[in-house]
Amino acid sequence: MTLHENRTGTATTPDQTNDPTQPFQPEVIFLGTGTSVGVPSLGCHCDVCTSDDPRNNRTRCAIVVRLPAGNLLIDTPPDLRSQLLREKISLVHAVLFTHEHVDHLYGLDDLRLFPFQLGHAIPLYCEPDVEDRIRRVYDYAFTNRTQTHPGSRPQLCFERITHDPFEVLGVEATPIPMRHGPHFDVLGFRIGNFAYCTDTNYIPPDSIERLRGVDTLVIDALRYKSHPTHFSVDEALEVIREVKPRSAFLTHICHDLDHGVVEQQLPDGVHLAYDGLRLPLSQ
Template identity: 70%
Template sequence: MTASEPANSDSSETNPPSSDITPEVIFLGTGTSVGVPAIGCECDVCQSTDPRNNRTRCAILIRLPEGNLLIDTPPDLRTQLLREKIGLVHAVVFTHEHADHIYGLDDLRLFPFRLQRPVPLYCREEVESRIRTSYDYAFSTRTQTHAGSRPQLQIHSINNGDSFEVLGVQMTPVPLKHGPHFDVLGFRMGDFAYCTDTNHIPESSMERLRGLDTLVLDALRFTPHPTHFNIDEALEVIDQLQPRQAFLTHLGHDIDHGPVETSLPDHVHLAHDGLRLSMPSIS
């Protein structure tokens, strides 16, 4: 495995920090763990020509005045960053340790050349343990054979209760349940919140989600699922929280974007890969 230092790494950055940037949320991926189309599936959605039905694995990137903040590193990360012309990630926050949310981590290898430091990762202890196991080579004490032979990472621990600051933005963890066996984190930044991979929001977390401008929420399909909200369940949560607008993500191949979008309440929308939202309220 090799990586060569980019020719411009000593003199410039792609998408550099700028005080002129209005915070923007970019949906890198909005699909379920197998993506849409699913391999070998011939259903109408998997065979659809509507580009909004092409869904890579879930992640968002938030463009901030102090840099680009990535939430999760899905297996499709390289493709997503190239598609959106995002040349640099300054920091990463993780929701949880499942494969569709961490197995693009090696795609961060190029960024330390431009950052001139390791990429900071913010995660819970369970996520750190999985990363250190799955990417043990990234934490080897053996001398590198060449620059870029392994990811340069710096892990910062977060917990369910304490807010923390990343790239000048205060982030509030929102504890969520992802079925009976997994705890995950959503995150609130100003009046924006991102809550994927959940089928239950504890009451204490519901309180952290009140007064939002924009909520992004898991909604896998129409029928019940043991670890994800379905469409009706997500709409019930949105009705309780009353954000100005909401976007549904982690969508499976049951969801045909055009017909489903028109069936939703006016303030609720389906997210799609490449969707960009201006978020001046993130601060």
């Protein structure tokens, strides 16, 4: 599976998956590309937070991978409902989780309507610590108490994953173990020749090997200044130089980076991602 960038906005929308009159094009859709507080940041009046450039409006990080078998969501940020509405994504078939932090998890309840369409609980692919957090935060989803009405709580089922490759929606997903500061292990994911590695400031050598040969790499790059739990732009560029993807996109971006300015400063083949960016996947 090879990835090619599309900035024209002409990609097939997710709701056309079952329309026989429309050609299906697998793609990656960036729901959000911002840091944990989003951009604009509350109370901030900097040039980026007050910018007229829509690419500087960054909601919390997530992507959807549109596949022939359905829409694969990676993470459930607090902005999930508005993100799915914005991108006209009316159904999610499965979810992968990178880690348990609030900005990647706390939109989970927005999945509550989808089991009516699916006819079954939504599968959540995650490690045990993420499952434990979900069971604690969303304890009402797992009670034995009789529901007052259908849909009163999310219908969720867990698919525990390890660091071994696994199948989801007809494709193989390879976990990329990474570090997110001194206290957290997180996962990136490789699907075909596309890899998504957000929320990290260290990718160990074994994981770098798992990224070899990717066509497109999406990687954390919070700002230019160093940070204890995220790559800086320069640190992300070092990883990109080592992995050597054909193209790379920086995500989890804070208000220190003005899209129009930074885009002009990046090396060839490296771009800032932005909310709503679509990257078609071709077999």
